[in-house]
Amino acid sequence: MRIISGKYGGRRLHPPAHMPNTRPTTDLAKEGLFNMLQSRVAMEDANCLELFAGTGCISYELASRGATQLTIVEKDAMMLQFIKQTIDAFKIDHTQVLRMDVFQFLQTCNHQYDIIFADPPYALPNIELLPKIIVERQLIAPEGYFILEHTTRNNFEQFQGFDFSRNYGATIFSFFKCD
Numbered sequence: 001m002r003i004i005s006g007k008y009g010g011r012r013l014h015p016p017a018h019m020p021n022t023r024p025t026t027d028l029a030k031e032g033l034f035n036m037l038q039s040r041v042a043m044e045d046a047n048c049l050e051l052f053a054g055t056g057c058i059s060y061e062l063a064s065r066g067a068t069q070l071t072i073v074e075k076d077a078m079m080l081q082f083i084k085q086t087i088d089a090f091k092i093d094h095t096q097v098l099r100m101d102v103f104q105f106l107q108t109c110n111h112q113y114d115i116i117f118a119d120p121p122y123a124l125p126n127i128e129l130l131p132k133i134i135v136e137r138q139l140i141a142p143e144g145y146f147i148l149e150h151t152t153r154n155n156f157e158q159f160q161g162f163d164f165s166r167n168y169g170a171t172i173f174s175f176f177k178c179d
Helices: 027-038 057-064 077-090 102-108 129-136
Strands: 047-051 069-074 095-099 113-118 140-150 162-168 171-176
Touching: 027 057, 027 140, 027 162, 027 171, 047 057, 047 102, 057 069, 057 077, 069 077, 077 095, 102 129, 129 140, 129 171
Parallel strands: 047 069, 047 113, 069 095, 113 140
Antiparallel strands: 140 171, 162 171
């Protein structure tokens, strides 16, 4: 796993060997995601939120490309420790790392973010609640995006705020905007 571009481009990440419930976004899918984002939203000075962070690789990529405010939510203690160590090693400032359930976080969150990224477990039974909560609570800043990583089992085209989706093999990114 590596950082694709920007300030930390080319740096490799070495996550724990046995990551429980974690499926990192592949470099190919991540590269496609950031190619789409760079033409749609300003990452420089962006305020970003990563949900179900796992290794935190999306946040490191955002920081590498100029995001200045990062909020990272991950429930697993081992993965949270890895995220904190990586942030320290890269010397990434203005980062809030929270060990908490994503749905609890969303119910209390009252900030707007330029970029929100969620990579929940593919078998999450209530995955459809994520876009509903995020759009209804108006957590997406104007001109910002919420990106949900999921499989072909889910289709969000009829959801409020849905803008478009892109398929990278078994990985689909659905993009949502504020209404």
